[in-house]
Amino acid sequence: MQAAILEAFGTPLTVGTIPDPVIGTGEVIVDVEATRVLSYTNEVLSGARNYLLDLPVMPGVGAIGRVRATGPDATRLSVGDWVYCDPTIRSRDDVLAPDITLLGWSARGEGGLRLQRYYRDGSFAERMRLPTENVIPIGPIDAADAPAWCAMGTLLVPYGGWLAAGLQPGETVLVSGATGQFGSAAVVVALGMGAGCVVAPGRNQAVLAELQRRFGPRVRTVRLQGDEDGDRARMQAAAPGPIDCVLDLLPPSADTIPVRAAAMTVRQNGRVVLMGGVGMLGGPGLDLPYPWLMRNNIRLIGQWMYPREASVCMAALIRSGLIRLSEYEVTTFGLDAVEAAVTHAAAHGGPFRMTVLQPRPRG
């Protein structure tokens, strides 16, 4: 099969022919029809993000595809089924604290790297091998819609955060980083889950206006000005009442001050979920006052990715129309143009835009 291979950090991807993946028990082979190229793929491939990735590797995180072969223990999946390939691989030999690797992307710690030595290759390839539990049917779709369905991978990240927070219909939530790629997805998902109001802070006035235009009065935008106390007051004032839950999705380039400004808008007994990349490249810790956490019964939650069942529910949210894939403008590339796709993704990040690779030859 054809695949894009990263031989060393900072070198271009090489497209070439490599042996097909070989299926084992408990595994599925998927024909990759479409896969997202995240805006910071260049930073992962250059090594700038310091993601743990054992090389050489076929990168690429998550995909929409069709089942090509199932192992002997698969009882429901059929060849040809349209599926979402969840890159979140969890080791099966520790149910309480599994090692985790993101297929073709990164790993957490030495245990995650060990897992990655077996489950290593991602989606920038015609086919990929995954554990059966990571292959989630999405129901029949038109092949032309496969690139749009890649938005699942983006939407699922904040969905994992809202699930961790136990978001309830009618609640008022705040998304820190609402003008970003994952943050804007957090706005979409919160609205789809029935949030009464989403407070959307940011610095980019054009994107704030776009959020307002798309989603109307259930979204309240706030222009951040960089002073912690003032920004916190502005965010609280924008909400129609107490803020029940805050989800942070700021990137590693942001420091902890805007995180804290947003986190401390939450009401007594509220929940704060941290999902961003803040601190992944070092810097000071998040200095949340102990008495504020304690006296206000704040629940502080860290969340990496999302639970297995989230993919099933997200497919249902999309099929029901509660979440619309049409929010996203998609630009597609073939595998031969993978380097151009990575460059395009870096230049066209942010909300409601997706760069998608289609690794198989188009008929």
Ligand SMILES: NC(=O)c1ccc[n+]([C@@H]2O[C@H](COP(=O)([O-])OP(=O)(O)OC[C@H]3O[C@@H](n4cnc5c(N)ncnc54)[C@H](OP(=O)(O)O)[C@@H]3O)[C@@H](O)[C@H]2O)c1
């Ligand atoms: N936990 C997980 O499972 C998971 C999964 C995937 C990704 N992530 C993390 O999510 C992060 C966000 O990715 P993304 O692609 O959405 O990033 P992005 O599109 O670059 O968005 C960045 C956002 O951060 C805001 N921002 C940046 N610096 C800021 C500052 N100093 N003060 C206030 N706001 C600031 C930007 O606001 P303005 O543009 O308005 O200035 C924008 O809203 C990634 O870096 C990754 O680490 C986490």
